Amino acid sequence: MHFLLCTVAALVALTSALPTAPNHSHVIHEKRNSLPAKWAKRSRMDSTAILPVRIGLKQRNVDRAHEYLDSVSNPTSKSYGKHWSIEDVRNTFAPNDESRDTVLQWLSQNGVSTVKNEGALHTLEFDMSVAEAERLLKTEYFVYEHDGSGTAHVACEEYSVPEHVSDHINIITPTLHFDVKPSQHLQRRDIPNPADPLTGSHPYHEEYQGPTTPTKAGDDDNSDSMQTCLDAITPDCLRSLYNIPEPTSSPSSDNSFGVVEYSPNTYNGDDLDQFFTSFTKFDKGARPDLVSVNDGTLDDSDPSSFELHGESNLDFQYAMGLTNPQKVTLYQIGGNTMTASDADFIKTKVVSTSWGFNEKDLTPMYMETLCNEYMKLGLQGISILFSTADHGVAGNTETCDNNDRFQPDFPASCPYVTAVGATMLDASATDIAGTLSSGGQPEVAIDSNVISGGGFSDVFAMPDYQQDVVAKFLKDSPPSYSGDQFNNSGNARGLPDISLNGHGYAVIVGGKQQAVDGTSASTPAFAAMITLINEERLAAGKGTVGFLNPVLYQYADKYVKDVTSGRNPGCGTDGFEAVEGWDPVTGLGTPDYVGLRDVFMGLD
Numbered sequence: 001m002h003f004l005l006c007t008v009a010a011l012v013a014l015t016s017a018l019p020t021a022p023n024h025s026h027v028i029h030e031k032r033n034s035l036p037a038k039w040a041k042r043s044r045m046d047s048t049a050i051l052p053v054r055i056g057l058k059q060r061n062v063d064r065a066h067e068y069l070d071s072v073s074n075p076t077s078k079s080y081g082k083h084w085s086i087e088d089v090r091n092t093f094a095p096n097d098e099s100r101d102t103v104l105q106w107l108s109q110n111g112v113s114t115v116k117n118e119g120a121l122h123t124l125e126f127d128m129s130v131a132e133a134e135r136l137l138k139t140e141y142f143v144y145e146h147d148g149s150g151t152a153h154v155a156c157e158e159y160s161v162p163e164h165v166s167d168h169i170n171i172i173t174p175t176l177h178f179d180v181k182p183s184q185h186l187q188r189r190d191i192p193n194p195a196d197p198l199t200g201s202h203p204y205h206e207e208y209q210g211p212t213t214p215t216k217a218g219d220d221d222n223s224d225s226m227q228t229c230l231d232a233i234t235p236d237c238l239r240s241l242y243n244i245p246e247p248t249s250s251p252s253s254d255n256s257f258g259v260v261e262y263s264p265n266t267y268n269g270d271d272l273d274q275f276f277t278s279f280t281k282f283d284k285g286a287r288p289d290l291v292s293v294n295d296g297t298l299d300d301s302d303p304s305s306f307e308l309h310g311e312s313n314l315d316f317q318y319a320m321g322l323t324n325p326q327k328v329t330l331y332q333i334g335g336n337t338m339t340a341s342d343a344d345f346i347k348t349k350v351v352s353t354s355w356g357f358n359e360k361d362l363t364p365m366y367m368e369t370l371c372n373e374y375m376k377l378g379l380q381g382i383s384i385l386f387s388t389a390d391h392g393v394a395g396n397t398e399t400c401d402n403n404d405r406f407q408p409d410f411p412a413s414c415p416y417v418t419a420v421g422a423t424m425l426d427a428s429a430t431d432i433a434g435t436l437s438s439g440g441q442p443e444v445a446i447d448s449n450v451i452s453g454g455g456f457s458d459v460f461a462m463p464d465y466q467q468d469v470v471a472k473f474l475k476d477s478p479p480s481y482s483g484d485q486f487n488n489s490g491n492a493r494g495l496p497d498i499s500l501n502g503h504g505y506a507v508i509v510g511g512k513q514q515a516v517d518g519t520s521a522s523t524p525a526f527a528a529m530i531t532l533i534n535e536e537r538l539a540a541g542k543g544t545v546g547f548l549n550p551v552l553y554q555y556a557d558k559y560v561k562d563v564t565s566g567r568n569p570g571c572g573t574d575g576f577e578a579v580e581g582w583d584p585v586t587g588l589g590t591p592d593y594v595g596l597r598d599v600f601m602g603l604d
C-alpha cells in the first residue's frame with residue numbers, strides 16, 4: 001500500500017505552539033453517509049503526516065450563476081455571446097473581505113499564520129499535521145483502501161468548524177472527498193471491462209474482429225463504404241453520419257480545443273501516427289500540446305497497455321483526426337489531490353472530458369463548487385463537454401447498491417456542462433447511406449458492450465433550458481420507477497443533453513486496431529464538431545460559442561435527428577426508454593453538423 005500523501009510530506013509544517021482557541025461552538029460542515037463503492041476504512045492516519053489543507057472561501061454572487069450564464073448563452077438574451085473576461089469573473093465571484101478575515105482569524109487563533117491565497121483567489125492554502133487538522137476540524141483521519149487495486153486514500157467522514165466560520169467557507173480538503181484520481185485502477189489486466197468506481201467511462205474495448213481493410217480517407221463515400229461503419233467507426237464514418245466537413249487547412253490562431261486526461265493514462269505517439277496514416281489524410285507527427293496539471297506526465301512504460309493508453313489514444317485519435325491541423329491541448333492531470341477550484345487550468349475554447357464520478361461518491365457541496373467553476377468557464381466563452389458513463393442508469397458501476405437507486409454521473413449532471421451520451425448504428429441496417437440521404441435515423445441507443453448513461457440528478461435542479469422537453473418526457477412517457485429509484489421530483493437536471501455514435505470506434509493501441517465503445521468516444525467527437533463550428537464563427541468575425549445548452553435545446557428542430565429506439569438498462573431494471581423528443585437515454589438525439597453550424601452562424 002502506498003500513501004498518496006507521502007509526496008507532500010516534505011512540505012514545511014506549521015508547528016508553532018497552538019494557543020488555546022476561544023470556545024466557539026462547532027457545527028458539522030460536511031458529512032458522508034456512505035463510502036464510495038469498493039473503498040474500505042483501514043488504520044488511523046499517522047498523526048505526524050503533513051496534509052496540504054485547502055479552504056475554499058464562500059464566493060459572492062454564486063446564487064446568480066444561472067442568470068449570468070443564461071445572459072451570455074441564451075440566444076434570446078441581448079448579451080448573447082458577450083462573454084466575460086477573467087477579471088469580470090474574478091471580480092464578480094471573489095469572496096468578500098469579511099469571509100477572508102473571519103477565516104484567517106480563526107486559523108490564526110489555531111496557530112496557522114502562513115497562508116497562501118492564490119489561484120482563483122478564493123482558496124486558502126497551508127500545510128498542517130494530521131494531529132493539528134484533527135483538532136482544527138474536530139475530526140479523525142483514516143487511511144482508506146480501494147478493494148482490488150490497493151490504492152490508498154486519506155480522508156475523514158465528517159468535519160466541523162465554528163458556527164461563525166461555517167457561513168464563510170465552501171469546502172475544506174483533504175477531508176471527505178475521494179476526489180483523488182485512482183491511477184492504479186487502470187493498470188489491472190485481468191478485468192476486461194475496467195469500469196472504475198471513481199473515474200468511470202473507461203471505454204469498453206476488444207480486439208478488432210471485422211474486415212482487415214477499413215475505409216480509408218479519400219475512398220468514395222458510396223453506400224458500400226458506409227456499410228463498413230457497422231464493422232468499425234472511423235473519422236470518415238463520423239463525417240458521413242453527421243455531415244462534418246473536412247477541417248480548414250489554416251485554422252484561426254484564436255481557436256483552441258483541449259482534452260482532459262488523468263495520469264497515468266496518456267496517449268502513445270506511435271499509435272497516433274499509425275492511426276493518422278491509416279484513417280486520416282494528414283501526415284504523421286502531429287501531437288497535442290501538453291499542459292501538465294498537478295505534475296501530470298506522459299508515460300511510455302508499457303506501449304501495448306490498453307489501461308495505460310486506451311482512453312487517451314481514443315480521445316486524441318478522434319479529437320485530432322477530425323480537426324487537424326487545429327492544435328489540440330492535452331490537460332494531463334497528475335497524482336496529487338485536486339481541489340474544487342482546479343477547473344481554472346482550462347483555457348481552451350472547447351474542452352472534452354471522458355471521465356466522471358457517480359454523484360453519490362462525492363458530496364453535494366463539492367459538486368456544487370466544481371459545477372460553479374464550469375459555469376465561470378462558460379461565462380468566458382468556453383464549451384465544457386462531459387460523457388455520461390457506460391452502464392446505463394447504473395452510471396459508472398455495473399452494480400448498484402443503496403437500494404438499487406440509479407446513479408447519475410457527475411460532472412455530466414452539472415447543468416452548466418453539456419452531457420454527451422452514446423448511440424450506435426442499428427445492427428440490422430442494410431442501407432445506411434440510403435437512410436441518411438432520405439433524412440432518416442440509422443442509429444439507436446447503444447446497448448452493445450456499453451449502455452448510454454442517463455437519468456436525473458439527485459443534486460442539481462432542472463435548468464430552464466430543458467424544462468419543456470423534460471416535462472414532456474415525464475408526462476408522456478412516465479417511467480415506471482419510484483422516487484426510491486430515481487429523482488422523480490420533476491425538478492431534477494436530466495441527462496444526457498445530446499448523443500453521438502459510441503460503438504466500435506477504430507482505435508490504435510499498442511500498434512493494433514481495437515474496437516472501442518463508450519460515451520468516451522462520442523464526447524471528443526462532438527467536441528471536435530463544436531471546435532469546427534468555432535472555427536467557422538471565428539472566420540466570420542464572430543466569437544466562440546461558449547456554453548452550448550440553451551442553443552442546443554432551443555434550436556433542436558434545426559439540427560437534431562431524434563433517436564427513438566433503445567433503452568439504458570442498469571440496477572436490475574430496463575432503465576429508461578428512448579422515445580420521441582428528449583429522453584434520459586440519448587437526450588435530444590444525434591446532431592447534424594450543417595444544421596447546428598447554420599444555427600450558430602445565424603447568431604451574433
Ligand SMILES: *[C@@H]1O[C@H](CO)[C@@H](O)[C@H](O)[C@H]1NC(C)=O
Pocket residue numbers: 023
Ligand atoms: C469548551 O467547550 C467544551 C464543551 O462544551 C468544554 O468541555 C470545554 O471545557 C470548553 N473549553 C474552554 C476553554 O472553555
Ligand SMILES: *[C@@H]1O[C@H](CO)[C@@H](O)[C@H](O)[C@H]1NC(C)=O
Pocket residue numbers: 457458459460461462487488489491492493
Ligand atoms: C431531486 O432534485 C431536486 C432538485 O434538484 C432536489 O432538491 C432533491 O433533493 C432531489 N431529490 C432526491 C431524492 O435526490
